[in-house]
Amino acid sequence: MNAPGASRGFTLLEMLVVIVLMSIGIAVVGFGLHKGLQQAADRQLLGQMVQALRTTRSAAIISGQPRETTFDLNHRTFKAPGERAQQWPIEVGVQLNTAADLDAAVAFYPDGSSSGGNLQVFQGERRWRIDVGWLTGSVKSRSLP
Secondary structure (H helix, E strand, C coil): CCCCCCCCCCCHHHHHHHHHHHHHHHHHHHHHHHHHHHHHHHHHHHHHHHHHHHHHHHHHHHHCCCEEEEEECCCCEEECCCCCCEECCCCCEEEEECCHHHCCEEEECCCCCECCEEEEEEECCEEEEEEECCCCCCEEEEEEC
């Protein structure tokens, strides 16, 4: 039994254990949230690149004139015709493989075909590839192992 004047409450040790457990939980949630936000930003960048390429293909078909999506690897930007240039973050690397005479661009033609090629996008250990079919002009992205 407790003495009549004894107070019921938590000891300092119990309070410290609870505070430590809460800190660990908050750190785990914060790390997971940061990682999720980074993955969302990566997917958004890939989506913007794919959209620029698809917009260029549509513009070539509609106008009846060849159109190009250009990539400036030094300034980390890409641009579809009639759109503003978009920049990717400095920590994201891009390698562009296209026809030699186009430099850093992917051309699309009025019949829907293209010059073909691919882009490899990487950040740390994560890698993606955007393929542009030369015959059909199709644009597809996928994650690389």
